[in-house]
Amino acid sequence: MSIEIRKVGVIGAGQMGGGIAQVAAASGYEVALNDISEERINAGLATINGNLARQVSKGHLTEEEKTLILARITSAPTYEHFNDADLVIEAAVENEDIKRKIFQALCPALKPTALIGTNTSSISVTRLASTTDRPEQFIGIHFMNPVPVMQLVEVIRGIATSEETFEATRALVEKIGKSLTVAEDFPGFIVNRILLPMINEAIYTLYEGVGSVESIDTAMRLGANHPMGPLQLADFIGLDTCLSIMQVLYEGLADSKYRPCPLLVKYVEAGWLGRKTRRGFYDYRGEKPVPTR
Numbered sequence: 186m187s188i189e190i191r192k193v194g195v196i197g198a199g200q201m202g203g204g205i206a207q208v209a210a211a212s213g214y215e216v217a218l219n220d221i222s223e224e225r226i227n228a229g230l231a232t233i234n235g236n237l238a239r240q241v242s243k244g245h246l247t248e249e250e251k252t253l254i255l256a257r258i259t260s261a262p263t264y265e266h267f268n269d270a271d272l273v274i275e276a277a278v279e280n281e282d283i284k285r286k287i288f289q290a291l292c293p294a295l296k297p298t299a300l301i302g303t304n305t306s307s308i309s310v311t312r313l314a315s316t317t318d319r320p321e322q323f324i325g326i327h328f329m330n331p332v333p334v335m336q337l338v339e340v341i342r343g344i345a346t347s348e349e350t351f352e353a354t355r356a357l358v359e360k361i362g363k364s365l366t367v368a369e370d371f372p373g374f375i376v377n378r379i380l381l382p383m384i385n386e387a388i389y390t391l392y393e394g395v396g397s398v399e400s401i402d403t404a405m406r407l408g409a410n411h412p413m414g415p416l417q418l419a420d421f422i423g424l425d426t427c428l429s430i431m432q433v434l435y436e437g438l439a440d441s442k443y444r445p446c447p448l449l450v451k452y453v454e455a456g457w458l459g460r461k462t463r464r465g466f467y468d469y470r471g472e473k474p475v476p477t478r
């Protein structure tokens with residue numbers, strides 16, 4: 186039996202949740218956006234508005250299309266607003282305890298047929314699914330940042346994920362105009378199993394004094410043709426998220442090669458989380474980013 190998705194709930198209105206809400210609404214889905222406070226939801230909606238306005242100013246979208254897209258996104262301060270959702274995608278912080286609590290509170294508010302997706306970057310989909318009342322209807326739907334721009338969605342089945350859930354997810358990814366890759370449910374899946382150790386190594390390179398922030402980023406931008414240097418990318422992803430992913434790799438694979446760099450830990454402890462707090466490996470508080478080392 187095929188499952189048709191019309192309304193999508195999104196939990197977490199940060200950079201990923203906001204991006205997912207935007208692309209889903211732009212593809213014709215009704216979207217309900219949740220976060221821990223109305224203030225956070227409104228900040229997410231304001232970012233979406235700004236992104237769409239930029240597309241209008243570049244001539245990629247008309248003012249009328251922008252209005253239609255925004256009208257499809259409603260604010261969902263409580264999970265009761267998800268009672269008619271066909272799929273809810275969780276995109277809250279990369280913290281397993283928080284995600285477990287979200288799923289426990291979410292399930293009673295959903296209709297029995299609703300699917301649950303998680304945008305986790307690294308955490309076991311099978312383990313997260315086991316905290317719900319519907320592991321067969323649970324799946325990893327891992328969008329890349331920035332969501333409106335990046336082509337890939339990594340899809341991860343948990344041990345119990347049904348074929349119907351997978352096919353409904355595939356149809357959604359295709360309708361949104363993205364490409365899908367399938368990863369097995371191991372720590373960090375494919376993208377972050379490869380990308381995050383590279384970023385962590387760049388931070389070790391900085392920590393050991395092999396290069397400055399600028400020289401490391403220039404080396405990888407011009408020497409390996411990466412669109413962003415690894416430290417610039419770490420700031421873009423969020424240093425808290427980078428550290429959480431490295432911890433999941435380190436603990437889940439029990440190999441010292443995944444040890445998070447102590448300098449990454451220090452930045453997170455300082456609350457220097459990258460662009461979202463306006464300070465990380467670069468200081469973004471002035472006119473242009475200035476390296477902090």
Ligand SMILES: CC(=O)CC(=O)SCCNC(=O)CCNC(=O)[C@H](O)C(C)(C)COP(=O)(O)OP(=O)(O)OC[C@H]1O[C@@H](n2cnc3c(N)ncnc32)[C@H](O)[C@@H]1OP(=O)(O)O
Pocket residue numbers: 236239243245305306328329330331332333334335376377380412413418422
């Ligand atoms: C951690 C995880 O779990 C997984 C991950 O996501 S890892 C991170 C994966 N992402 C990356 O590696 C991103 C690497 N960086 C890049 O690809 C590029 O630097 C970039 C696409 C972000 C920006 O590209 P750029 O050429 O420097 O910038 P720019 O020309 O200003 O932007 C290109 C387009 O992207 C859009 N864009 C840029 N940043 C954006 C953002 N944050 N949100 C929405 N749109 C954005 C611009 O509006 C522009 O759109 P148009 O083509 O419609 O005009």
Ligand SMILES: NC(=O)C1=CN([C@@H]2O[C@H](COP(=O)(O)OP(=O)(O)OC[C@H]3O[C@@H](n4cnc5c(N)ncnc54)[C@H](OP(=O)(O)O)[C@@H]3O)[C@@H](O)[C@H]2O)C=CC1
Pocket residue numbers: 196197198199200201202219220221225276277278279280283287304305306307327328329330421422423426461
């Ligand atoms: N950043 C990236 O490049 C990528 C991240 N991801 C994954 O996406 C998820 C979100 O990351 P990202 O958007 O970057 O993070 P952000 O920090 O930008 O956003 C997370 C949002 O979730 C909110 N939040 C925290 N707890 C709850 C809760 N209980 N209920 C609802 N909302 C909550 C946060 O509020 P507050 O700030 O108040 O805590 C914040 O607004 C993570 O699992 C991450 O690993 C996946 C792909 C790429």
